Amino acid sequence: MSMQAVSPVPRGLNQRILFLLAIAISKTAIAEEDMYEIELPDVEVTAVKRNAAAHLTPLMAEVIADDSLQNAHVSQISQLNTLLPNFSIQQYGVYKSAYIRGVGGGGRNAGFDARTAIYVDGVNVGPTMSLESLLFDIDAVEIAKGPQGYTHGNQSDTGAIRITTQEATATPQTQIKFGVGHLDYRETTAVMNMPLAEHINSRIAIKKETRDGYVENDHTSQSLKDQDNTSARAQLQIQTSEQHRLKLYADYADLNNQNFLAQPLTGMFGQPAQSGNSFSRVFLNTQPVSHTLAQGFSIQSERQLANLAQLEVIVAARDHRHDRQTDNDYSSNDVLATYYKDRQQLTSQEFRYSSDAQAALRYVAGLYLSQEEQSNDRRAVFGNDMATLVKRPSATVFTPFGATFGVMAGAVVPLQAKVNTQTQALYANASYDLDPFTLHIGGRYQWEQKQLDFSLDGSQSGAFRIGTLNQQKQAMANHFFSPLLEVSFHPNQRNTLLAKFARTYKNGGWNVDFLNRAQLQDGYAFAPESVDSLELRWHYQHRAFDLNMALFVNHYDNYQVFQFSRLGANTQVLQLRNAASVRTQGLEFSALMPISQTWHINSTLAYLDASYLRFPSGGANGTDASGQALPDAPRWSMANTLSYGFHSGMLKGKLEASLQHYYQSATYSGISNEPETSQLARRNLLNSCLNYTTDNQHWLWSLWVRNLTNQQFAVAKGKDFLGNQIAIYNEPRLWGVSGEYRF
Numbered sequence: 001m002s003m004q005a006v007s008p009v010p011r012g013l014n015q016r017i018l019f020l021l022a023i024a025i026s027k028t029a030i031a032e033e034d035m036y037e038i039e040l041p042d043v044e045v046t047a048v049k050r051n052a053a054a055h056l057t058p059l060m061a062e063v064i065a066d067d068s069l070q071n072a073h074v075s076q077i078s079q080l081n082t083l084l085p086n087f088s089i090q091q092y093g094v095y096k097s098a099y100i101r102g103v104g105g106g107g108r109n110a111g112f113d114a115r116t117a118i119y120v121d122g123v124n125v126g127p128t129m130s131l132e133s134l135l136f137d138i139d140a141v142e143i144a145k146g147p148q149g150y151t152h153g154n155q156s157d158t159g160a161i162r163i164t165t166q167e168a169t170a171t172p173q174t175q176i177k178f179g180v181g182h183l184d185y186r187e188t189t190a191v192m193n194m195p196l197a198e199h200i201n202s203r204i205a206i207k208k209e210t211r212d213g214y215v216e217n218d219h220t221s222q223s224l225k226d227q228d229n230t231s232a233r234a235q236l237q238i239q240t241s242e243q244h245r246l247k248l249y250a251d252y253a254d255l256n257n258q259n260f261l262a263q264p265l266t267g268m269f270g271q272p273a274q275s276g277n278s279f280s281r282v283f284l285n286t287q288p289v290s291h292t293l294a295q296g297f298s299i300q301s302e303r304q305l306a307n308l309a310q311l312e313v314i315v316a317a318r319d320h321r322h323d324r325q326t327d328n329d330y331s332s333n334d335v336l337a338t339y340y341k342d343r344q345q346l347t348s349q350e351f352r353y354s355s356d357a358q359a360a361l362r363y364v365a366g367l368y369l370s371q372e373e374q375s376n377d378r379r380a381v382f383g384n385d386m387a388t389l390v391k392r393p394s395a396t397v398f399t400p401f402g403a404t405f406g407v408m409a410g411a412v413v414p415l416q417a418k419v420n421t422q423t424q425a426l427y428a429n430a431s432y433d434l435d436p437f438t439l440h441i442g443g444r445y446q447w448e449q450k451q452l453d454f455s456l457d458g459s460q461s462g463a464f465r466i467g468t469l470n471q472q473k474q475a476m477a478n479h480f481f482s483p484l485l486e487v488s489f490h491p492n493q494r495n496t497l498l499a500k501f502a503r504t505y506k507n508g509g510w511n512v513d514f515l516n517r518a519q520l521q522d523g524y525a526f527a528p529e530s531v532d533s534l535e536l537r538w539h540y541q542h543r544a545f546d547l548n549m550a551l552f553v554n555h556y557d558n559y560q561v562f563q564f565s566r567l568g569a570n571t572q573v574l575q576l577r578n579a580a581s582v583r584t585q586g587l588e589f590s591a592l593m594p595i596s597q598t599w600h601i602n603s604t605l606a607y608l609d610a611s612y613l614r615f616p617s618g619g620a621n622g623t624d625a626s627g628q629a630l631p632d633a634p635r636w637s638m639a640n641t642l643s644y645g646f647h648s649g650m651l652k653g654k655l656e657a658s659l660q661h662y663y664q665s666a667t668y669s670g671i672s673n674e675p676e677t678s679q680l681a682r683r684n685l686l687n688s689c690l691n692y693t694t695d696n697q698h699w700l701w702s703l704w705v706r707n708l709t710n711q712q713f714a715v716a717k718g719k720d721f722l723g724n725q726i727a728i729y730n731e732p733r734l735w736g737v738s739g740e741y742r743f
Helices: 013-033 066-071 077-083 128-132 401-405 517-522
Strands: 062-065 087-092 095-100 116-120 138-145 159-165 173-181 185-197 200-211 215-217 222-224 227-239 244-257 289-304 310-327 336-354 361-382 412-434 437-456 469-489 495-506 529-541 546-568 571-594 599-614 636-648 653-664 683-694 699-706 714-719 725-729 734-742
Touching: 062 066, 066 138, 066 636, 066 683, 077 087, 077 128, 077 138, 077 159, 077 653, 087 714, 095 116, 095 128, 095 159, 128 289, 128 310, 185 734, 437 495
Parallel strands: 116 159
Antiparallel strands: 062 138, 087 095, 138 159, 173 185, 173 734, 185 200, 200 227, 215 222, 227 244, 244 289, 289 310, 310 336, 336 361, 361 412, 412 437, 437 469, 469 495, 495 529, 529 546, 546 571, 571 599, 599 636, 636 653, 653 683, 683 699, 699 734, 714 725
């Protein structure tokens, strides 16, 4: 198999960048402080669901402002990878998953819930399909790290992604944005903010984005990994009285692409791959298709009470549908393809009472109710080329695929699974000021009941021995109490220290996948997992810079692991089980410093040690995986942004240039930590942007480049069902220009 050359990364590049940044900051910032009155703006911390200045409240979430999203040309949640360390979104199989501090996953099937929650305007939007959603007309994106669910919403044990859209206001405004770029990129966005009457404001935003693919399928002469996405959002705010506001939200998304699972490094069962496969070229007889349709609405009522407390009621409903077809032999032969029809329907109600935010004793209490139905309708179909020659595991000669595994052309293995989940939760969180200390105590009691209906017909699977079930029904119910204890210390106006302990849980479920007979006999349910989280934070805010540091340790028991496990001689089986124990620990440090009135630096550095403390028989061929590093958990990662801006009288506007750098050290894509088959090389990525804004704020022009140096590297590796060694690669260099007019 031929591969395009990967641009080399000089040894020590990341360390030199850190060293130079440190020198520049320490010398320049101190010198400039005497020359300029450089002050940071107040930052709103909304992760605690109260408006509070950051220098009074410990930083509970890392906020990515809209201008940072624009400068990096981030148009989807799944593209947030390079903006923060210790946070990534990875794709394994059909769906993507968010990873926070080395832990993520979930969402592959209806029986395996995602670990990271996703919220849009305070509403839980559900499954991992939401990671493909478009980001537009955004106010900010927050990444909250650590256990969540003590002040609002659903429970999550790794963290949450919170997206806040621009709010409807009483000021009439219209924005039209258009863009063109590499690979025939086209973007059109229209936003209209309009007051309909006194105390009634509306906002409508629509975005259309298309792009050609950058991987050629030589078998069909079509481009893959393209985009054709449309999304719309509407908002209505009604101020019914001085004390009451009603907010209505609705959204719709239609996302289409021809995104295949991965690119083959080998053929089936480890044999050489078809000649010509490369970073930008594949041979697939089954044209990959992915289509997501998502829609939802929410009604939010906010009432200010006489005692300055606030009562909020949120009612929401969502419907996600996802269709996909994939080529599972990764070749031009018609051997095996899989077809997916997945759906998720979620309704939720939340009642939240918040006390006076200025009182010495402050508290939040709420009730969260949800009803979720997830369904999978999937078919594995053996194709017409059953005469394709393969060398079966341990064999010395090539034999026809159909005869080797006892399957007929056109044989189908169907799977249907439905999981209904009912959730009821009570939560409370109280804070009391004991100057200079603040004590925070919280807790959440959650009850969940799950019901499963699972059918699987492996009668035509031959030697793959897929099992058979006919409407197998199971149920499980669990209830958990999750405590939270925080103590913050404010020795002065600039410093805040915080210590936090939290314990939370993730419910169990079922591995409703293409399971073999032995797996069905052994049982395919898995138990809940729990996590004990300890975190120490320090926040220092000066008028000219802002520093944050966090030390954390998380200990997981009964950690839920999904993996392709090798049974021997290159054969694979889908497993979802509980590892005995996992520990993640590390340090995060961030600095925001305006070096001068024109130069700014924002730098974040993270160290992570994530490993299986005990995982018997978790490795290849049932070996002990204890002590192995968790997948997708780089030891070091760093994100830097350098920006320069000035006003030009000649151009009658402001010019601003930004350079974003992201680094992560080498890591593994598999549990066994095998260097040849699962190690991922370290990476350095650069994004750049040049903006011009007119003095009257009507026009904004941008020239952007993603992956400036056109680095090429694998972001995931592994083995698939038929023993193909596979890899998923990053996007190549993409660039474009956009214009936005506001009136």
